[in-house]
Amino acid sequence: MYLATTGRRPDAPPRPAGVGRRIPGTVVALGAVSLVTDVSSEMVTAVLPLYLVLGLGLSPLQFGFLDGLFNGATALVRLLGGRLADRGSGRHRTVAGAGYLLSALSRLGLLMAGGAAGGIAAALAADRLGKGVRTAPRDAMIMLSAPPETLGRAFGVHRAMDTTGALLGPLVAFVVLWATADAYDAVFVVSFATGLLGVVVLGLFVPADPSAPPPRAASTRPVPSPVPAAGPKAAPGPNAGPGLTGPNAAPGPTGTAARPTADPAFRRVVAAAALLGAATVGDSFLYLLLQRGLDLSAALFPLLPLGAAACYLLLAVPAGRIADRAGRRIPFLLGHGALLAAYLTLLAPSGLPAAVLVLVLLGVFYAATDGVLMALAAPALPAAGRASGLAVLQTGQALARLVGAAGFGAAWTWWGPRPALVAAALALATALTAAWRILPGRKARR
Template identity: 55%
Template structure:
């Protein structure tokens, strides 16, 4: 089946009879997810092992190993998370225009795989910045086409579940990556080089699985089939005239401007809780574990009660994590025992819950707000606004930390996040917030 799909051979059209039930399922039970979702989940799992191996050691490598200041690290971290925004629109639009979402995703995964061995050669700030920019270019190219494939392969009322399964598999890789990085740092003579080398090999395996097992064309109509017009760049950018999509993009942008990047959260937690350097690489592991456990349940919950509610609830969880970090750094922290007993577990659980409630849920909501022939571009618009906002937030938080210190900078971020969440609550639910409404 995969070979036939990847060559673009259409399957014979079959008209289902009324009340037909999928083979192997009982009435009232959920049907199994399509092969496209599971195959892309496998690719993401393998690729995330590679990416998270690097992400787990990169903050310590740059700050402790190369001696970068918080402002310098903020610039690099913003680059790492924000450059992809510049090419996501191109990736989403080209996937729609060509009808070749798999091709664009494959190019993106390939670019990121090439960057892993280049980290072995980069030892200066400009060189590392260039490698990270190229890596994020690959991520930008692949993200919207990959999510478009997922949304087109799932029924509208099952999109939250489909993205939840994909994100859970993706996060399984994020669980394995930091463990491998931790073991390599402890066992290899030159730990950082070993991490980058193994990461490159794993990334190459992910590209191979994509080429062999992911269908080449998503189920659904060809570009322009719905009659809404030619898939052009102008039409793609004009999607923001759609009220539902514009509202989602605005919320993602506002909340992204108030989101402290993962690396800063881990650095703040390490300093507040007094965690030794040798355990630092395991902090992303706890976030990934919470994400893994909660992604599918929260995806299903979003399908039932509304994706906007779950999305905003995730930001409230992040706000609670900021509050715990601020409380632990206050004058009464020593009397509560919070830094050494509860703080790391509570913060990382809330941090992972934030991602489980927002990452795939936002894409499931955006997919219902755009037509199928513009699915990649529509998702890319929302992703781009969020990525640019987080790029700005990373630089701003790094600068605030450098000038004011860590705790005042976090207090400002928490206040802004609370205000942005309240504002998004006032915008009201979108018409495509749930599959039933759509």
């Protein structure tokens, strides 16, 4: 099912060894783990806005703070997870597994919290701690196992499988709520069991040490006998030493491996992602706005994310392939343009066509930005420090989204939803203009 094919010229040189058209098995296995885990997490995400705002009576400001916590208050843990994963062979899976397990256990925290706001906040923090620990090691395993020229496709396949879980999660939540007469506790129990299944899949099917970086091109000439060559030792070539980055870089002194943020291009990617993240409204707010505009019942609310997830599922792999061929900067920016269009659509008269358009645009946004951002940053990160570098990137984006979610919640509480959305649209348009100038150009596309 997940075969990535691209056309090749008849006169194209032979492919290097290890570079084929099939997506690596590690990527598919990690996609299966993410699929199962997302069924678990999206079951909770789908019902959480109603549970907190309508069930427990939280204000939009309080919900904005918790939503920001749910999506971004784990900066130090992300950095720690990336550091731990980079410190030894085979640690990526161990660190990621600990994160998956913690997220699964957080569902029990929601179950035991009852209506206590402190218990709910602690459970949400535990879930985000788990996600913060696992995300960078998981994405680093994808980078280490896929050829660099197909990273967009590899991330697209992974995100497509991940989004399949996001598509199924709200459906499962809807069925559970329908079968139990809106019993949120039942949703948390099923989510916990599904999360544990994801941990089991990780242990059984993901290798402890991801595939080594693609080997160098195989030579067709006979291999000479291992007789020492006479004469002085050859000088290192122009690509030798710690200055070479990428999957084929030879291990050497610390250099950029110890400081993955040393590359100016990577710092610009982090700055642009953080700037755009600060102008991003949390999905839960968008779904609440749609629910108000359509006057949906509580039982139907979990179905809203399905439209965005379906669009994301359909477009994740094509977006990755386009990014591999045409460059990753433009799709990333256009994805945020789609999000801006979603904000503007929500400001228009509400109705079913407008709601469908918002969900489609939200799916386009994630398809063009999520995995593409990781692939955009890859060329500036050494193989030995990719988990740490990705943790820095994801932390900057997560903290920015925490600020954006809390700010939008405060604006909604003080001004009302419509003025708050106008302010968010203006902020995103400004951030897009700045990011266009900040992001590296075509040199960073591979």
